Amino acid sequence: MSRRRQAGVSRALNVFGPFIGLILVIALFALIPEVQGRFLRAANFKSVATQSVIVALGALGMTLVIISGGIDLSAASNIALASVITAYAINAGAAPLAAVVLGVLTGGLVGLANGGLVTRLRLVPFIVTMGMMGIARGAAKWIAGNQKIDAPMTWVNELMAKSPRPSWLLLAPGIWLVIIFAVALAVALRYTVFGRHIYAVGSNEATARLCGVRTDRVKVLVYAVSGLFCGLSGVMEFSRLTVGDPTVAVGLELDIIAAVVIGGGSLSGGEGSILGTLVGVLIMSFLRNGCTMMGWPNYIQEIIIGAIIIVAVALDRLRHRKD
Amino acid sequence: MSAVAAASPVLRMTGVTKRFGATVALDDVGFELARGEVHALIGENGAGKSTMMKILSGAVAPDAGRMEIDGRPYAPSGPGDGLRSGVSMIYQELTLAPHLTVEENIMLGREVRAAGWLDRKAMRGKVREVLELVRHPEISPDVPVGRLSIGAKQLVEIARALVNRSRILVMDEPTSSLSQEDSQRLFEIVRGLKAQDVGVVYISHFLEEVQRVADSYTVLRDGRSVGSGTMEGTALEDLIELMVGRTITRLFPRVEHAVGGPILSLDRLKGARMAAPVTMSLSRGEILGIAGLVGAGRTELLRAVFGLDEIEGGAAVVSGAVLAGLKPWGAIRRGLGLLSEDRQGEGLALALSVADNMTLSDLGPYRRHGLLDVARQRRSVAGWIGKLAIKAKGPGQTVRDLSGGNQQKVALARLLHQKASVLLLDEPTRGIDVVSKSQIYEWIGELAREGKAVLFVSSYLPELLGICDRIAVFHRGAMVEARPASAWDAAGLMAAATMGRTSGQERTDERSPS
Numbered sequence: 001m002s003r004r005r006q007a008g009v010s011r012a013l014n015v016f017g018p019f020i021g022l023i024l025v026i027a028l029f030a031l032i033p034e035v036q037g038r039f040l041r042a043a044n045f046k047s048v049a050t051q052s053v054i055v056a057l058g059a060l061g062m063t064l065v066i067i068s069g070g071i072d073l074s075a076a077s078n079i080a081l082a083s084v085i086t087a088y089a090i091n092a093g094a095a096p097l098a099a100v101v102l103g104v105l106t107g108g109l110v111g112l113a114n115g116g117l118v119t120r121l122r123l124v125p126f127i128v129t130m131g132m133m134g135i136a137r138g139a140a141k142w143i144a145g146n147q148k149i150d151a152p153m154t155w156v157n158e159l160m161a162k163s164p165r166p167s168w169l170l171l172a173p174g175i176w177l178v179i180i181f182a183v184a185l186a187v188a189l190r191y192t193v194f195g196r197h198i199y200a201v202g203s204n205e206a207t208a209r210l211c212g213v214r215t216d217r218v219k220v221l222v223y224a225v226s227g228l229f230c231g232l233s234g235v236m237e238f239s240r241l242t243v244g245d246p247t248v249a250v251g252l253e254l255d256i257i258a259a260v261v262i263g264g265g266s267l268s269g270g271e272g273s274i275l276g277t278l279v280g281v282l283i284m285s286f287l288r289n290g291c292t293m294m295g296w297p298n299y300i301q302e303i304i305i306g307a308i309i310i311v312a313v314a315l316d317r318l319r320h321r322k323d
Numbered sequence: 324m325s326a327v328a329a330a331s332p333v334l335r336m337t338g339v340t341k342r343f344g345a346t347v348a349l350d351d352v353g354f355e356l357a358r359g360e361v362h363a364l365i366g367e368n369g370a371g372k373s374t375m376m377k378i379l380s381g382a383v384a385p386d387a388g389r390m391e392i393d394g395r396p397y398a399p400s401g402p403g404d405g406l407r408s409g410v411s412m413i414y415q416e417l418t419l420a421p422h423l424t425v426e427e428n429i430m431l432g433r434e435v436r437a438a439g440w441l442d443r444k445a446m447r448g449k450v451r452e453v454l455e456l457v458r459h460p461e462i463s464p465d466v467p468v469g470r471l472s473i474g475a476k477q478l479v480e481i482a483r484a485l486v487n488r489s490r491i492l493v494m495d496e497p498t499s500s501l502s503q504e505d506s507q508r509l510f511e512i513v514r515g516l517k518a519q520d521v522g523v524v525y526i527s528h529f530l531e532e533v534q535r536v537a538d539s540y541t542v543l544r545d546g547r548s549v550g551s552g553t554m555e556g557t558a559l560e561d562l563i564e565l566m567v568g569r570t571i572t573r574l575f576p577r578v579e580h581a582v583g584g585p586i587l588s589l590d591r592l593k594g595a596r597m598a599a600p601v602t603m604s605l606s607r608g609e610i611l612g613i614a615g616l617v618g619a620g621r622t623e624l625l626r627a628v629f630g631l632d633e634i635e636g637g638a639a640v641v642s643g644a645v646l647a648g649l650k651p652w653g654a655i656r657r658g659l660g661l662l663s664e665d666r667q668g669e670g671l672a673l674a675l676s677v678a679d680n681m682t683l684s685d686l687g688p689y690r691r692h693g694l695l696d697v698a699r700q701r702r703s704v705a706g707w708i709g710k711l712a713i714k715a716k717g718p719g720q721t722v723r724d725l726s727g728g729n730q731q732k733v734a735l736a737r738l739l740h741q742k743a744s745v746l747l748l749d750e751p752t753r754g755i756d757v758v759s760k761s762q763i764y765e766w767i768g769e770l771a772r773e774g775k776a777v778l779f780v781s782s783y784l785p786e787l788l789g790i791c792d793r794i795a796v797f798h799r800g801a802m803v804e805a806r807p808a809s810a811w812d813a814a815g816l817m818a819a820a821t822m823g824r825t826s827g828q829e830r831t832d833e834r835s836p837s
Binding site: 187190191192193195196199200203204206207208209210211212213214270271 | 661668675679680684686693694695737
């Protein structure tokens with residue numbers, strides 16, 4: 001009986017573990033008198049959510065990659081490339097929608113290349129995507145002529161507006177996109193054959209192959225999907241900045257990976273969830289937001305977030321040992 | 324306890340009790356081991372053998388009871404402590420570091436140092452000595468362990484325990500991946516250790532082997548010691564009865580079945596990792612056994628047929644369709660199913676649930692409008708759990724938490740679930756308890772009666788002779804001969820497997836050219 005209760009507790013921890021972290025972070029700043037008033041406002045929460053969109057979109061795709069046992073270090077470069085492509089297309093007179101689609105597809109193409117190289121050449125994802133990190137960044141700079149691309153304002157620039165134009169939207173369209181895609185991916189992971197196969201490949205690739213799972217195809221798809229999300233994230237980056245900047249989002253891939261890991265993703269594959277990833281993204285965003293309000297310098301934020309990553313993974317280990 | 328043990332026990336365990344939550348793994352168990360005694364610890368999976376050995380090694384602390392080594396209280400704080408007290412373990416699951424060499428593995432944690440530097444010469448000497456002791460001096464100390472066959476890895480594992488010069492050596496299923504020949508050598512090693520006054524605790528499912536090597540026995544059942552005594556004068560049937568608490572009437576239940584027309588035929592099939600092409604055919608309702616030593620090319624044959632290894636030549640035909648160039652997913656579509664010999668590394672995704680493991684190869688039936696009907700999947704899996712008497716809390720339990728026998732049932736259930744018509748079974752009963760074995764034999768018989776074809780690779784000759792219709796023997800990558808099971812006996816199979824020729828009788832045309 002006590003064993004069943006223990007199992008129940010550990011299952012609850014599995015589901016709510018990341019949430020507890022998020023609540024702790026919010027509670028921490030809500031209790032500090034200096035920032036309490038400004039921190040606990042709907043407007044602030046809205047702005048934190050808006051700031052999270054770019055990392056969140058990248059992290060959605062990264063969650064699939066990490067569950068499948070891979071890693072995508074090219075995510076941030078891919079985001080920059082997509083933002084440059086989108087700006088370039090709009091500047092060249094393309095219809096905004098066409099530019100957005102082009103941006104997203106560029107991301108998908110880079111992902112497809114990652115997947116193809118990983119499966120065809122049998123290279124380690126770390127190496128392939130590290131190489132792609134340089135290639136995509138270089139390509140972005142090349143296309144942009146090593147400077148920012150200015151583009152005329154279009155509706156694309158409203159995707160990240162804190163007060164959206166049809167006011168009944170309440171939140172920026174970018175936030176809604178994150179929510180819609182998060183639900184879609186969560187359902188796909190849990191309730192489709194593709195989702196089961198991603199977990200199986202990450203858990204034990206040999207078993208998956210033995211069971212007739214086309215492991216290479218699963219991996220290519222996973223990297224392609226991750227690339228598409230980077231592309232969408234790049235569009236959002238362009239929307240926020242109103243320019244295509246090839247030097248944007250340097251090092252952001254580590255934030256994206258950290259979000260997945262804080263949310264329960266395991267770098268050895270087979271574990272991770274969309275909900276956890278989103279909570280991971282929010283934990284980091286709220287920390288940044290709170291630290292900024294406190295007037296703490298950037299380096300303090302970096303130290304805190306670094307510590308959080310280690311603590312989150314350490315807690316995860318502990319939980320597993322109990323199982 | 325046995326008369327020998329009473330004389331001068333090197334190890335005495337009394338009243339050892341261990342609970343895991345609500346389950347009592349060990350209940351007031353006593354055990355004595357004399358110097359130079361080989362004491363067999365017998366019991367089904369889940370009877371408490373591994374818990375007892377973990378307590379002895381120091382990996383797990385008992386809730387109650389005491390242990391003494393040479394009359395001095397022994398309460399290890401961890402495996403390192405146990406090792407220092409002279410207790411060495413050889414585990415069933417290999418614990419070697421694949422990237423390190425044979426020498427580095429054997430000397431791991433016991434490196435010889437001279438003035439702060441590794442004394443390579445001294446270590447090499449020790450390694451040569453223990454490899455000599457396991458009678459495999461040809462294993463090079465410089466080869467990374469990952470490149471060795473599973474049998475050779477087992478020998479390295481044993482060598483590592485020997486270099487420790489332990490007073491008590493625990494061997495957990497040491498022969499489960501050894502060829503008959505290497506098992507014989509192991510028994511000689513054990514006898515040698517006896518002569519050096521080492522006490523050996525010997526855990527094995529192979530009762531014949533236990534009978535040959537052990538002086539005395541203790542049988543565990545459901546965490547209790549249900550009997551012990553000297554091996555001499557104890558019949559196998561008595562041991563089995565103690566283990567299962569009832570008499571097993573037939574170890575190899577035979578299900579009547581009729582052999583039909585051919586379903587799988589191999590025409591000079593040569594896989595990338597096969598030493599020689601193989602020609603053979605398998606019929607519906609037939610159980611074809613494949614005997615041979617470890618490394619004789621049996622596993623490689625199955626893997627080529629299933630599309631896991633590339634096919635370099637010849638053809639495999641299933642129900643009229645050529646298989647060449649297929650990947651596993653295509654093979655499964657054609658009705659093939661493979662049970663891997665490496666249950667934990669390949670056969671199962673240990674971290675996933677029973678339900679996912681059982682249905683992974685055939686999720687199609689649960690797909691509705693592109694989504695998985697998880698409830699239906701669970702119901703179906705629950706049905707299989709009941710039908711196959713798998714001891715699991717439910718479809719959602721992770722496979723890692725099941726005992727070896729139950730894990731194997733899950734792996735086999737996957738093939739039944741995907742409705743494979745040709746089953747390629749690679750060592751399906753390795754390392755599992757007698758009752759599970761007997762159930763698996765019965766299912767194989769049932770499958771044959773339903774008209775399915777079974778290719779059954781095994782290193783355990785009695786089971787091949789007991790349940791197969793026909794047995795093919797492999798030697799050094801080539802098929803020596805296939806004959807009806809009734810035309811073989813254990814000695815003949817062994818001769819063919821070890822020498823690659825049969826005793827002067829005419830050969831069938833299924834002999835492969837080599």
